[in-house]
Amino acid sequence: MKFYCGEDYKAMSRIAANIISAQIIMKPDCVLGLATGSSPEGTYAQLVEWYKKGDLDFSQVTSVNLDEYRGLSGDNDQSYRYFMNTHLFDHVNIDKSRTFVPNGLEPDSEKACREYDAVVEATGGVDLQLLGIGHNGHIGFNEPAKEFCKNTQCVDLTESTIEANKRFFEKEEDVPRQAYTMGIGTIMRAKKILLVASGEGKADIIAKAFTGPITPEVPASILQLHNDVTVVCDKAAMSKIKL
Numbered sequence: 001m002k003f004y005c006g007e008d009y010k011a012m013s014r015i016a017a018n019i020i021s022a023q024i025i026m027k028p029d030c031v032l033g034l035a036t037g038s039s040p041e042g043t044y045a046q047l048v049e050w051y052k053k054g055d056l057d058f059s060q061v062t063s064v065n066l067d068e069y070r071g072l073s074g075d076n077d078q079s080y081r082y083f084m085n086t087h088l089f090d091h092v093n094i095d096k097s098r099t100f101v102p103n104g105l106e107p108d109s110e111k112a113c114r115e116y117d118a119v120v121e122a123t124g125g126v127d128l129q130l131l132g133i134g135h136n137g138h139i140g141f142n143e144p145a146k147e148f149c150k151n152t153q154c155v156d157l158t159e160s161t162i163e164a165n166k167r168f169f170e171k172e173e174d175v176p177r178q179a180y181t182m183g184i185g186t187i188m189r190a191k192k193i194l195l196v197a198s199g200e201g202k203a204d205i206i207a208k209a210f211t212g213p214i215t216p217e218v219p220a221s222i223l224q225l226h227n228d229v230t231v232v233c234d235k236a237a238m239s240k241i242k243l
């Protein structure tokens with residue numbers, strides 16, 4: 001596992017964007033696993049900036065996103081499809097028909113999950129998976145549980161996740177209570193994993209996930225078993241880790 005520490009959020013975002021750029025340059029038709037949340041926002045902004053300067057080409061890239069709220073359509077401004085369009089896809093030359101996000105509008109959760117597994121499988125596998133991390137160690141929307149879930153699943157969001165994500169919604173009642181998320185098994189099958197975290201609020205969970213015991217109660221801890229993980233933090237998020 002490699003750790004990189006940027007001075008601040010901007011520096012952390014530049015490091016992460018450099019790693020993604022290197023992936024695209026070395027394999028122009030790569031499959032990127034993408035994430036939402038405030039952690040990767042700066043990374044996407046940096047990628048867009050470099051694309052606009054002519055330094056990056058997304059024309060052959062395929063993307064699969066980690067998760068989507070159940071019940072939200074892609075044009076709902078809180079959906080993860082909307083987030084990806086507005087933060088990245090609308091600003092670069094990616095072919096949108098090759099950008100995939102779970103179908104939040106599919107009411108049959110079993111169908112939504114199996115269809116998304118098939119989508120990920122059809123890409124041939126994720127080359128580089130970008131991840132954020134929740135305060136409780138969730139990755140995607142894989143919340144703390146009794147066991148690691150292999151494939152795409154429909155999850156009930158925990159109170160702490162609802163609490164953390166309510167800042168994006170007008171009222172707490174508007175936060176969806178369920179989401180479709182790629183499973184831990186799928187995340188672990190990515191060839192490379194890049195996890196980004198910033199701010200003091202993430203310091204405890206970064207230390208716990210990467211130096212604590214591997215347990216489904218801290219879903220990100222399983223990343224300790226992956227052979228190509230890069231963790232990019234700012235100073236504050238890295239402050240409690242003793243390597």
Ligand SMILES: N[C@@H]1[C@@H](O)[C@H](O)[C@@H](COP(=O)(O)O)O[C@@H]1O
Pocket residue numbers: 035036037038039040066067131132133134135138139140141161165
């Ligand atoms: N489903 C997403 C995760 O993929 C993300 O990692 C997490 C942390 O978000 P943030 O980066 O905003 O702290 O939030 C959400 O729950």
